[in-house]
Amino acid sequence: MKKEQKCAREMLEFIEKSPSCFHAVDNVKKQLEAKGFKELREADDWKLQPGDKGYVIRNDSSLIAFRVPDGQSPLGFHMVAAHSDSPTFKVKEAPEMVVEDHYIKLNTEKYGGMILSTWLDRPLSVAGRIALRKNGKIVSRLVNVDKDLFVIPNVAIHMNRDMNKGVEYNPQVDMLPLFADGVESQGKGALLKKIAKAADVKESDILGHDLFLYVHDKGRVLGENGEFLLSPRLDDLQCVYAAMRAFLQSEPKEYINVCAVFDNEEIGSGTKQGADSTFLEDALSRVAEALGIEGGAYKQMLAESFLISADNAHAVHPNHPEKADPTNRPYLNGGVVIKYHGAQKYTTDAVSAARMKAICEDAGVPYQSYANRADISGGSTLGNISTAHVSVSSVDIGMPQLAMHSAVETAGVRDVGYAIRALACFYEE
């Protein structure tokens, strides 16, 4: 268990350093740079050789890394995709609101579908990116205040005796974070002042921001034998981390290895940098073109390619085992979850499931299966959206977890290592 815990703690550290989608992508970028990967810009001309390794970023929040094998022309792409974003609250423009000349709270809105109540009474901070005017150009910069800064306070039970019978939360009323004591605070513009200070820039240079709240708390290992993990953003930074680790430790043989991290899965992927954009097809076709592979030869490569869409899965809940499908029952620490869906919201089919099982068997990693109960409609994910643009054989997997889209989620310590081993085995095929 010691080794598994070490691996899990490294992942928790990665998550802690990734308070926003922008920071997640920046942390992946740093790991790639440390291993000699070179950044290619979409606006530039690309030239590549066998053995080259690089990455491309769109909107600071989605990243596609690739590694070309040495030797003869590659047969296709071996791809793993995960998402950089998690449900949170986005700070609106002009966010400060004064309450009765006494408190300053922030005006925010929901990003994605979170369990609202779980964000109450926790230390929160703010991170994201700002856009600045610099030497006549607009440039973006990451910012993380990294302090206990806000709280969204509950209403006392004495003021709502029915609280434990279930509460409907209104995001415009119940979910606005308390920021300052109005008597002391400078009021309007106070948040941007803090942001400017944290980013070490002039407040007047900040012309735009994408700022998100985050739970300012560390992830931790718990359970009688330290077998569980409790952390914010496990969906889907757990899969981002596993995909990145597997990608970095693997030598490609006959296929171009690809690690794709997409933003905006939690809001439907329909943005210029989401899975439902041209980003993946643009990156793949440009990598091929830069290697001198075009037209029919590129299509031949796609026909030989495989995509593993990695997004966390629901484990059987200890208090609500009846919510899980009667026969497909994943458990924490039970291994990689292969996800099935009759209407193909999960892309798994007989052939891709068989391939994933074979990969797990070769890696010596257990696997389990997930399907929604037939009377519960589940979520969607990256696979079927990506394959609508780049139509390759694909499987949907994830690591089992509890409390998906809670401010802090629970997962199994062993599953982190299992996923890394399985994905590394795929990348070395």
Ligand code: CO
């Ligand atoms: Co997810």
